[in-house]
Amino acid sequence: MTEPMLSRPRYPGLSADPHAKLNLIVCEGEGAGAVLDLAAKAPDGFFSRAAILFCATGASGSTYQTKLESLQPANFWVLPSIATAMFRLKGVLATATMGTRLYAAGTEPFIGSVLQEALAVGIDFKSVFTEHRGSAKRRIQCVHCKGLTEDVTASPFTCAHCGLTLFVRDHYSRRLGAFQGVCVDAEVPGEVPPVEELYP
Amino acid sequence: MSAPAEIRVRVTEAEAVTPAIKRLKLVPVTSNALPDFSGGAHTVVHYTDGPRHVRNPYSLMGSPFDSSAYQISVLRVPDSRGGSALIHDSVNEGTEITITSPINLFPIDRRARRHILIAGGIGITPFMAMTAQLDREGADFQLHYAMRCRDTGAYWKVLQGLYGHRVHTYFDDSNQTLPLTRLLDGQPLGTHLYVCGPAGMIDWVLKTARHAGWPDENVHYERFAAPPPGNTFAVELAKSKRTIEVGPRESVLEAIEAAGIEPQFLCRGGACGQCETAVVCADGTLQHNDHYLSDDEKASGKKMMICVSRFEGARLVLDL
Ligand code: FES
Numbered sequence: 001m002t003e004p005m006l007s008r009p010r011y012p013g014l015s016a017d018p019h020a021k022l023n024l025i026v027c028e029g030e031g032a033g034a035v036l037d038l039a040a041k042a043p044d045g046f047f048s049r050a051a052i053l054f055c056a057t058g059a060s061g062s063t064y065q066t067k068l069e070s071l072q073p074a075n076f077w078v079l080p081s082i083a084t085a086m087f088r089l090k091g092v093l094a095t096a097t098m099g100t101r102l103y104a105a106g107t108e109p110f111i112g113s114v115l116q117e118a119l120a121v122g123i124d125f126k127s128v129f130t131e132h133r134g135s136a137k138r139r140i141q142c143v144h145c146k147g148l149t150e151d152v153t154a155s156p157f158t159c160a161h162c163g164l165t166l167f168v169r170d171h172y173s174r175r176l177g178a179f180q181g182v183c184v185d186a187e188v189p190g191e192v193p194p195v196e197e198l199y200p
Numbered sequence: 201m202s203a204p205a206e207i208r209v210r211v212t213e214a215e216a217v218t219p220a221i222k223r224l225k226l227v228p229v230t231s232n233a234l235p236d237f238s239g240g241a242h243t244v245v246h247y248t249d250g251p252r253h254v255r256n257p258y259s260l261m262g263s264p265f266d267s268s269a270y271q272i273s274v275l276r277v278p279d280s281r282g283g284s285a286l287i288h289d290s291v292n293e294g295t296e297i298t299i300t301s302p303i304n305l306f307p308i309d310r311r312a313r314r315h316i317l318i319a320g321g322i323g324i325t326p327f328m329a330m331t332a333q334l335d336r337e338g339a340d341f342q343l344h345y346a347m348r349c350r351d352t353g354a355y356w357k358v359l360q361g362l363y364g365h366r367v368h369t370y371f372d373d374s375n376q377t378l379p380l381t382r383l384l385d386g387q388p389l390g391t392h393l394y395v396c397g398p399a400g401m402i403d404w405v406l407k408t409a410r411h412a413g414w415p416d417e418n419v420h421y422e423r424f425a426a427p428p429p430g431n432t433f434a435v436e437l438a439k440s441k442r443t444i445e446v447g448p449r450e451s452v453l454e455a456i457e458a459a460g461i462e463p464q465f466l467c468r469g470g471a472c473g474q475c476e477t478a479v480v481c482a483d484g485t486l487q488h489n490d491h492y493l494s495d496d497e498k499a500s501g502k503k504m505m506i507c508v509s510r511f512e513g514a515r516l517v518l519d520l
Contacts, residue, residue, distance in 0.1 A: 020413040098387040099413035122313045122390020127415030 008170050011111065011132040016042040020101035021049060025073070026089055026114050028055040028082065030134030031106030032064035038103075039071050051075035051092065055085040055110070058134065086113050093121045105131040109139035109150065112177025125174060136199040140181040141173065142166055148178055153199045156184040156192060165192050168199075205301045206246065207234065209270070214292045217273065217354045221322065222288050225262075226270045229296060233267045239330030240306035240394075240422070243270065244468055246298040249290050254283035255454065257424055257468050259396075260302055261328035265336060270299070273354065275322040281429065281449045303466045306396070306422040308333065313390035315341040316383065318405055320397020321348070324355055326422060327396065331363060342366050344383065346397070349373040380405065384412040394420045423491050424469025427451035430487065430510045436517040437461070438480050452506035456520065463506065463520060470508035477506050477518050484513010 014034050017023065023046060027035050032054060039047070050073040056065055065078055079085040102123060104114035111132065115125050140152045147161025155168035159181065166181030173180070185191050213225035228234050242259045262271035274287045291297060306326055308315065315334055317327045324345055334341040343363065347353030349371055359367045370376040384393075393414065395405040402421050409419045429449050436443045437456070446455040453475055456463055466474040470490030479486065479502055488498040490505035497503060504511075506518070 017413065019411050022413075093389060096389045098384065098389060098391050098418070100389060101413060101415070119311075122311050122392075124311075124415065124417035127417040 009108075009111075009172055009174070011108075011130040014038040014103055014105060014129050014131045016046050017101040017129070018043050018046075019099075021099035022096065023047075023050040023101050023103065024053070024092060024096065025050055025103040025105075026053045026055075026085065027068075027104070028085070028106030028110040028134070029058035029064075031104075031110065031131065032068055034105035034131040034133050035071075035103075036064075036067055047071045047073045049074065051077075053077050053079065053085055053088055053092070055079050055082060055106070057081070082110055082113055086117055089114065089117050090120075093117060093123075096121075102128045103130070104128055105133055107134045107137060108132060109137065109177065112139060112174075115174060116177045119174070138168065138199050139176075139178040140166065140168055141176050141178040142181050144183060148176070149181070152181075154195050154197045155199075156195060157181070167193075206298050207301065209234075209297060209299055211291060211293055211295045211297065212269070214295075218352050220276045220352065221354045222274045222276070222291075223261075224272050224274065224287075224291065226272070226297070226299065227268065234270055235301050236264070236267055237270075237302035237329075238264050238304050239308055239333040240326045241302040241304035241329070242306075242326070242424075242467070243272070243302050244300040244465075245272070245287070246300070247287065247291060247295075249286060252282060252286045252290075254286045255457075255468065256283045259306075259326040259329070259422075261325040263332040264329055265332065270302075271328075273322065273325050277426070281427070303472075305467055305472050306394070306420060308394075309392045309418075309420070311390070312392035312418075313340065313388055314392070315339060316387070316391060316393045317341060317343045318378070318380075318393065318395040318397070318401075319343065319345045320395075320401040321346070322354070323395075323397030323401075323422075324359075325396075327394070328355060328359075330394070331359065335363060342368065344368045344370070344378055346370040346378050346401070347372070380408050381412070384409060384414065392418050392420065396422045399423065399425075422471070424467055424471055425489055425491065425508050426469070427454070427508045428489055428510070431512060433511050433513075433516065435511070436515070437520040438517050439520055446510070451508060452504075452510070452518075456506070461520065465507055468507045470505050473505070475505055475507045476503055477520060478503055480517040480519050481515060482511065482513065482517075483515040484511060486511055486516075 052073045104111045111130050137151045137153050140149050142159040145162035149160040156165045164183045167184040169180040171180040208229040209226040211224050212227050215223045217223045242257045244257050246255045258272040260270050276288045277284045319327050356369050370378045444459050464474050466472040473492045487510040489508040
């Protein structure tokens with residue numbers, strides 16, 4: 001099992017598009033660090049054409065906020081949760097035009113949510129620049145009840161909706177922005193392997 | 201795996217659309233229907249008349265919703281290797297020819313919110329099928345079509361009749377230029393751009409789009425290179441243990457086919473990658489003429505696209 005799974009998304013890291021008319025940067029928590037690193041290598045004037053949408057989760061949220069603000073983006077919004085950040089992103093995308101480059105940095109579920117919004121307006125996921133920072137936690141869809149469980153760090157875990165014990169697979173759905181969880185004790189109910197903290 | 205499946209067809213209409221463009225309608229000889237295709241697909245026409253021979257790719261320009269016949273347009277290229285001239289001279293109503301099953305290397309991206317099609321000259325042909333498909337599907341599209349002049353430009357009146365204000369024409373001889381920069385400005389997110397035409401036009405559109413901040417994923421093009429002529433050279437085939445001479449007006453692929461070997465191909469124009477062949481040994485210079493291999497791959501000298509690329513030097517051995 002040395003080959004990476006093809007359905008496993010890759011996040012190659014942020015790099016600056018020198019031609020974009022609007023750099024729309026969406027980041028969460030530790031993802032702000034990726035934006036600050038990008039600032040170190042971005043061409044002059046990059047942030048004067050940038051809008052930053054920062055979801056200030058985690059302990060260091062306010063420190064990052066000050067640092068991001070000092071990049072002097074043309075627009076800067078701070079939102080308290082993924083849900084509010086996605087609502088704002090949806091609004092910005094609805095009127096955005098070609099020449100907009102989208103960047104997403106943060107945890108995998110966060111990037112997944114950004115890519116879902118992108119997909120809805122016809123942006124190919126390959127044209128979104130992404131960087132994974134922070135927790136390895138996953139969003140999981142239970143293949144049995146279809147319910148989504150957020151912030152899963154261990155496998156197996158209990159589905160928040162139907163209560164089945166689910167094994168976390170590496171199979172990822174871009175449409176849902178989630179991995180798959182499959183009942184781990186279907187053959188012999190109650191026979192559950194030990195819980196491993198795989199995605200801290 | 202071998203070359204794509206071939207279909208025998210008969211020409212039922214042969215029309216000189218302009219002095220240099222001949223339209224052919226093709227129906228199957230033995231069945232009632234041809235394979236389905238989607239807008240942007242092409243077929244490779246194979247026709248032999250005595251010593252003269254043609255095997256060229258042409259876009260299917262009929263409606264993808266009509267599988268009873270295909271239509272292609274053949275531009276007579278003055279300095280060509282004679283393929284298009286052969287079709288103009290000797291393919292007429294009633295002639296039987298062989299074509300390959302359609303392959304689409306230039307498909308519509310159905311996720312797009314808007315489609316902007318840019319055609320130059322004979323590059324209009326794939327868009328004939330695409331517009332039929334987009335119109336039927338109720339998609340938001342616009343066609344921008346640049347031509348030399350009203351007389352030599354093909355199908356623009358037909359297209360205007362079908363799609364009205366969605367068709368924009370530009371004629372060189374009236375000093376009308378395609379306002380590309382303005383066109384690319386302010387388009388809604390999720391707009392896709394498609395271009396087909398002369399190499400210079402494709403380069404211009406790709407460059408302008410990139411500078412306008414359009415992601416590569418939203419820009420599609422079809423570029424079939426005609427195999428360029430060159431000096432005669434020999435190629436040794438390691439597997440079949442034969443040495444074949446490639447003449448000045450034929451490609452490696454054509455020379456190998458003439459020797460009775462059928463390598464894989466789809467586009468015969470250096471675009472699809474299907475004919476990629478490993479180079480066992482090259483004592484000399486590989487002349488890469490394709491748009492498929494990356495610069496690094498070209499520099500490595502380890503592979504070549506035999507449909508368009510050539511060789512100059514002492515010895516070339518291919519893994520065939
Ligand atoms: S056949 Fe397509 S690149 Fe050669």
